[in-house]
Amino acid sequence: MHLPIRLTKESREPIYHQIENQIKALISSGQLKTGSPLPSIRALSKDLETSVITIRRAYQDLEYQGFIKTTQGKGTFVAEIEDATKEKVKVDAVYKALEAAIETALRHDYTPIEVEQIFHTIIANYKNKEE
Amino acid sequence: MAPSIECKNVRVENEDFALGPVSLSFEPGTISALVGKNGTGKSTFFKLLMNLVSPTEGDITINGQSILGENEAWKQRISYQPQTLKGMDSFTGKELKKLISNYYPTWDEDLFTKMINQFGIPLSKPYGKLSQGVQKQLNLALTIPRDTEVLLLDEPTAHMDIPTKQILMNILVEWMERGDKIMLIASHEIEDIRKLADYLVLFQEGKIVGNYVKEELAAQYKQYWLEHPLSSQPLPGEIARNGDRVIISNHPEKTESFLLTEKQRWLNAEVLDLEEIITIVLNHERKGEPI
Numbered sequence: 001m002h003l004p005i006r007l008t009k010e011s012r013e014p015i016y017h018q019i020e021n022q023i024k025a026l027i028s029s030g031q032l033k034t035g036s037p038l039p040s041i042r043a044l045s046k047d048l049e050t051s052v053i054t055i056r057r058a059y060q061d062l063e064y065q066g067f068i069k070t071t072q073g074k075g076t077f078v079a080e081i082e083d084a085t086k087e088k089v090k091v092d093a094v095y096k097a098l099e100a101a102i103e104t105a106l107r108h109d110y111t112p113i114e115v116e117q118i119f120h121t122i123i124a125n126y127k128n129k130e131e
Numbered sequence: 132m133a134p135s136i137e138c139k140n141v142r143v144e145n146e147d148f149a150l151g152p153v154s155l156s157f158e159p160g161t162i163s164a165l166v167g168k169n170g171t172g173k174s175t176f177f178k179l180l181m182n183l184v185s186p187t188e189g190d191i192t193i194n195g196q197s198i199l200g201e202n203e204a205w206k207q208r209i210s211y212q213p214q215t216l217k218g219m220d221s222f223t224g225k226e227l228k229k230l231i232s233n234y235y236p237t238w239d240e241d242l243f244t245k246m247i248n249q250f251g252i253p254l255s256k257p258y259g260k261l262s263q264g265v266q267k268q269l270n271l272a273l274t275i276p277r278d279t280e281v282l283l284l285d286e287p288t289a290h291m292d293i294p295t296k297q298i299l300m301n302i303l304v305e306w307m308e309r310g311d312k313i314m315l316i317a318s319h320e321i322e323d324i325r326k327l328a329d330y331l332v333l334f335q336e337g338k339i340v341g342n343y344v345k346e347e348l349a350a351q352y353k354q355y356w357l358e359h360p361l362s363s364q365p366l367p368g369e370i371a372r373n374g375d376r377v378i379i380s381n382h383p384e385k386t387e388s389f390l391l392t393e394k395q396r397w398l399n400a401e402v403l404d405l406e407e408i409i410t411i412v413l414n415h416e417r418k419g420e421p422i
Contacts, residue, residue, distance in 0.1 A: 009349070009350075009402040010400065010401065010402055015346055040308055042304055042307050042308050043304060043308075045329070046300070046304050046326045046327065049325045049326060050345070050346055051161075051328070051329035051330070051344050051345045051346060052160065052161065052162075052329050053161075053329055053344050054344075054346055
């Protein structure tokens with residue numbers, strides 16, 4: 001089983017964290033349903049070209065937070081999670097993406113007010129498309 | 132019991148070669164790639180682990196038992212695939228399998244059959260009549276199914292065609308999932324290292340440069356494209372320079388904080404490819420420069 005995970009080596013976000021967040025997103029968005037199997041630690045390590053040490057850490061965090069469960073001898077599966085948790089993952093992901101965009105703008109010496117204007121322009125475009 | 136290998140201060144020295152002191156341990160469930168130029172001691176290290184070469188100093192233990200003593204029970208828990216095998220030319224694959232499988236109580240006939248089928252190896256041809264690549268495949272099919280706790284592979288994918296390499300990689304990954312296995316691979320193939328290794332043990336002229344978690348080593352090196360040309364003064368963390376606007380650092384944090392205080396901006400920062408990093412580390416050590 002192959003997971004659509006993309007690692008960004010340039011990112012400041014540690015690799016185990018990237019893996020963790022992307023699996024959370026796959027689960028919260030319903031792309032990975034309750035009970036579906038996850039790749040073994042070794043198989044994911046080969047796919048992502050990352051050591052098992054890092055994958056293990058991501059899986060442990062996910063298990064601790066209740067997103068996945070491991071059954072001895074059977075493998076790792078998506079756990080049943082509450083809608084509130086799913087919602088929180090979505091909200092977090094969107095906030096994070098917007099924060100990253102704002103940071104990029106600030107790094108290019110835009111002021112917060114200018115960033116706001118850019119945001120309004122972009123959102124206006126999307127609104128137009130919807131209509 | 133989960134296996135473990137420990138080398139304490141191991142040193143070997145003869146007229147033409149010296150290796151060590153090596154202090155390394157390997158944990159169950161992990162694959163370590165031994166990486167270094169030709170003749171830097173990787174194969175000798177394997178021979179030490181098999182007690183085919185005796186250390187001048189130090190001790191090696193497998194599951195806490197020294198391999199240097201009289202008791203040779205450890206030999207059934209470890210298998211080793213050397214780069215080349217001698218004295219096998221007149222035997223067929225079938226005969227070799229019979230010899231080897233008898234020695235290992237853990238021999239897995241199903242895995243052997245699977246490997247023979249996947250590789251497509253003729254078992255009734257004498258070993259000496261097989262091509263180099265097929266000989267390698269047969270060696271692997273005679274080694275991996277021993278299913279010992281520890282597996283040492285010396286350049287397993289050398290002379291192997293691309294599809295066969297993929298088959299082997301999948302076999303090795305599946306093999307690791309059988310439980311608490313330790314695999315050590317000496318390899319020059321960057322693909323093996325990327326896909327299989329958890330740890331990289333870098334060898335340089337009979338010394339161990341370091342033992343790194345793969346992505347931790349990768350994160351240590353960054354290349355920066357700077358906005359303005361640099362003065363000739365080396366920057367903190369800088370280990371190499373390309374023209375006057377591109378530098379490579381092995382302490383990205385130090386370099387970045389220096390650039391920030393100098394108000395020197397970078398247009399791009401990029402993590403280096405594993406192959407480039409290995410080249411840098413191995414070349415630097417040769418010149419005796421600290422990295």
